[in-house]
Amino acid sequence: MNTDATRPLPPHVHALVALCVLNHVALSGSRVALALQALRLGVPSVGLALMLAPFALASTLAALPLGRWVDRVGARVPALAGMATTTIGLAAAAWRPQVAVLTLAAALVGLGYTASLIALQGELARDRDERTRQSGFAGFAIGTAASGGFGPFLAGQCIARTGVQAAFGALALVSFAAWCGGMANSRRLIATRTAAPGARAALFSRATFAGLGGLRRLMLADLLMAFAWNANGFVAPLVGQRHGWPADTVGNLLGCFGAAVMLVRALPDSLRARGGDWRVIARALAISGGALALLPLASGALGPYVFEALFGGGLGCALPSVLALIEQRTPPGRRAEVLGLRQAVLGLGAATLPTALGALVAATGLVGALLGLGGALLAAGATIAPRGNAQSAGIVARIRASRSATPPGTS
Incomplete structure (x- = not known):
């Protein structure tokens, strides 16, 4: 007989964690591949920092509007759009790994990853069962720790064996696999809005956040x-x-x-x-x-x-x-x-x-x-x-x- 402690997790929780892991493999691997290619092109340290900055700037500038978008329309469209954006950015880097394209790719990957992460994390948190929710959070934490090491490893091995274009291509395939998985599980990703009806003001005004x-x-x-x-x-x-x-x-x-x-x-x-x-x-x-x-x-x-x-x-x-x-x-x-x-x-x-x-x-x-x-x-x-x-x-x-x-x- 299954109890709360022994019953298996619902399949959709495993699917959501797997999508998070695949997206993080693409992100972490692309950072390493971009940095190595920039150094190979002779970019100085200041230029390298500027090329890597869009990864973080995307989260800083776009995360809050993206979160509000997810609350308005649900997780399905933002998650799939984010994975598609990441795939496009990595494919562009594989097509022409030059400074301008790599910088654009960093912005697209950072933006796409942020959108998909917010949507998928929100879905993990939406489960009403506390044990399922906690296990989903734990699985996400373990998965991102593993993917944070596997992504750079995959990028490094591809660069060493077949070149940087193959590395970006492999990472694009990982991101595309995440998009395919998202499409296959799209019925699990809600499409209705979750924001309170009639809510007009942003949550994080000074008065509210205080x-x-x-x-x-x-x-x-x-x-x-x-x-x-x-x-x-x-x-x-x-x-x-x-x-x-x-x-x-x-x-x-x-x-x-x-x-x-x-x-x-x-x-x-x-x-x-x-x-x-x-x-x-x-x-x-x-x-x-x-x-x-x-x-x-x-x-x-x-x-x-x-x-x-x-x-x-x-x-x-x-x-x-x-x-x-x-x-x-x-x-x-x-x-x-x-x-x-x-x-x-x-x-x-x-x-x-x-x-x-x-x-x-x-x-x-x-x-x-x-x-x-x-x-x-x-x-x-x-x-x-x-x-x-x-x-x-x-x-x-x-x-x-x-x-x-x-x-x-x-x-």
């Missing part, structure tokens, strides 16, 4: 964790240079970080989320902040790997809880708009990270910069997350009270 204290704290915590995640790619080479580590050691450290992320996301929900989602975020901030602050002091054969594993494990456990809390705190009919806001905030953080971190390292040195960032994570874990946990407990209590007060047969 009243969503828990959501603001969640976005701030999420931004700090994303900033630390992205900073690791810059920090590990700098720490390696400081200690005189060879390039393969730095690569192994980043691989250890990725393995820790995969491992912690594969833990059962009952173990990973023990104590509530806000407590998971508090632990993630505290563990990752401490590991980041102590990373420059690591020495010996195992010390750096221990701190990178703690760093990856701390950050990796938080994503399912972030998505669950977004679903809990989203006003009715505005789910995709909130997800769009999250993508805009994360895109802004990714776009400003290199300048901000470089200025911090120049002003305080590497150790000072890592102590500052680690301290910010620790402070957030000690202040932001516990307040959110208390507020979540109040929300749950009110929901239970309202349910107990509802007369039988009126629900």
